[in-house]
Amino acid sequence: MKIGIVGGGSVGQTLASKLIGNGHDVLMGIRNPSPEELAKERMMTKPLTEWIAETGGEVVTFAQAAAHGDIIFNATSGEHAIRALKLAGDGNLGGKVLIDVSNPLDFSQGMPPALLPQYDHFTSLGEEVQKTFPNARVVKAFNTVSASAMVDASFVKGDHDLFIAGNDGDAKRTVENLARREFGWKSFVDLGDIVGARASEHLLPLWVRLWMIGSSPAVNLKLVRP
Amino acid sequence: MKIGIVGGGSVGQTLASKLIGNGHDVLMGIRNPSPEELAKERMMTKPLTEWIAETGGEVVTFAQAAAHGDIIFNATSGEHAIRALKLAGDGNLGGKVLIDVSNPLDFSQGMPPALLPQYDHFTSLGEEVQKTFPNARVVKAFNTVSASAMVDASFVKGDHDLFIAGNDGDAKRTVENLARREFGWKSFVDLGDIVGARASEHLLPLWVRLWMIGSSPAVNLKLVRP
Numbered sequence: 001m002k003i004g005i006v007g008g009g010s011v012g013q014t015l016a017s018k019l020i021g022n023g024h025d026v027l028m029g030i031r032n033p034s035p036e037e038l039a040k041e042r043m044m045t046k047p048l049t050e051w052i053a054e055t056g057g058e059v060v061t062f063a064q065a066a067a068h069g070d071i072i073f074n075a076t077s078g079e080h081a082i083r084a085l086k087l088a089g090d091g092n093l094g095g096k097v098l099i100d101v102s103n104p105l106d107f108s109q110g111m112p113p114a115l116l117p118q119y120d121h122f123t124s125l126g127e128e129v130q131k132t133f134p135n136a137r138v139v140k141a142f143n144t145v146s147a148s149a150m151v152d153a154s155f156v157k158g159d160h161d162l163f164i165a166g167n168d169g170d171a172k173r174t175v176e177n178l179a180r181r182e183f184g185w186k187s188f189v190d191l192g193d194i195v196g197a198r199a200s201e202h203l204l205p206l207w208v209r210l211w212m213i214g215s216s217p218a219v220n221l222k223l224v225r226p
Numbered sequence: 227m228k229i230g231i232v233g234g235g236s237v238g239q240t241l242a243s244k245l246i247g248n249g250h251d252v253l254m255g256i257r258n259p260s261p262e263e264l265a266k267e268r269m270m271t272k273p274l275t276e277w278i279a280e281t282g283g284e285v286v287t288f289a290q291a292a293a294h295g296d297i298i299f300n301a302t303s304g305e306h307a308i309r310a311l312k313l314a315g316d317g318n319l320g321g322k323v324l325i326d327v328s329n330p331l332d333f334s335q336g337m338p339p340a341l342l343p344q345y346d347h348f349t350s351l352g353e354e355v356q357k358t359f360p361n362a363r364v365v366k367a368f369n370t371v372s373a374s375a376m377v378d379a380s381f382v383k384g385d386h387d388l389f390i391a392g393n394d395g396d397a398k399r400t401v402e403n404l405a406r407r408e409f410g411w412k413s414f415v416d417l418g419d420i421v422g423a424r425a426s427e428h429l430l431p432l433w434v435r436l437w438m439i440g441s442s443p444a445v446n447l448k449l450v451r452p
Contacts, residue, residue, distance in 0.1 A: 189436075199436075210451070225445045
């Protein structure tokens with residue numbers, strides 16, 4: 001499968017490493033893939049030069065990664081997501097499944113983050129991505145768990161759910177099948193159309209809180225319903 | 227047990243009915259317990275005259291209910307909560323366990339509600355209640371489930387959690403014991419100090435979404451952790 005990963009941070013590296021390991025044809029895009037940028041220290045993860053050496057992965061521009069992928073992951077920070085996707089290019093996203101993993105987190109006051117006001121009041125980042133790129137088949141998913149759990153559901157012990165939202169039912173089934181086959185996910189909660197991204201993005205304060213007070217990112221939720 | 231319920235809406239009525247049925251000495255407070263007000267149509271629940279006829283309950287002012295209770299429930303709407311508790315009176319809340327069931331929901335654009343901006347950005351309604359009444363032993367609890375589930379955990383089928391937050395550990399244990407004994411709750415997630423109210427209040431968009439797309443309020447979450 002041809003996959004484009006938009007974003008070279010911790011989440012982008014984790015997704016790309018796993019998908020390369022599973023044999024897929026992956027390109028990772030960053031804003032400026034210069035030698036200096038690839039060698040730069042990165043928050044909470046390794047420099048991309050190290051990542052490339054370890055995985056054999058390839059780092060290109062946002063636009064090149066998006067043009068390459070039949071499926072595209074938005075793994076940028078929520079604050080910069082729409083700007084990054086504009087650089088990736090509307091034409092490179094149109095008609096494709098765009099998995100929005102990002103969260104609109106506001107770290108301006110340190111930890112714990114709040115949600116960015118422009119994305120949390122009667123809207124969500126997922127909705128704004130879909131509005132900005134109406135031809136992309138946006139699926140909000142994987143944003144409610146740690147990167148380690150995204151690519152290996154068994155990182156969280158027990159029966160737990162992946163929350164998914166999006167306007168395109170076929171695109172959601174594609175993401176569920178990918179999550180099942182590549183990452184071992186077994187159970188899904190379909191939150192309906194992309195407005196459901198409000199629900200899953202609002203889970204972040206709980207997730208961060210559980211991580212802070214429980215000292216483990218290996219947490220998730222199981223929906224209990226009739 | 228002497229219990230004061232601040233608020234006569236759907237949540238206040240449900241809590242008061244159950245606790246009266248369990249044999250407790252309950253007073254329900256509303257802003258203005260005049261005959262006209264008691265007879266008034268109420269959103270999503272019955273007029274208080276009917277409630278009184280059915281339960282034998284007594285409706286008084288916010289301040290009288292708060293003065294009466296050794297344990298006090300804040301069952302007002304989030305928008306009006308702090309104003310209502312000011313009418314209840316700082317002196318009537320001080321030293322007591324104040325269970326904050328309210329949620330900062332913004333219905334200004336209809337359904338689904340967002341969170342009220344003044345209570346969701348690096349703060350929460352629970353924190354603002356605690357700041358406004360520093361002598362009250364505020365415990366955020368029961369705000370993440372439907373009123374039916376608050377007073378009867380088996381309304382949701384399966385193993386599921388009640389999320390609790392507050393600065394006073396003894397007060398939290400008091401609330402857990404009450405939840406266990408009076409309402410049948412079995413499993414709790416302690417979110418730490420009152421800052422944890424950010425996490426549980428942010429669950430509301432998910433809860434409302436699940437209710438809207440699943441047509442049942444009998445939903446809750448189970449935390450899966452190491």
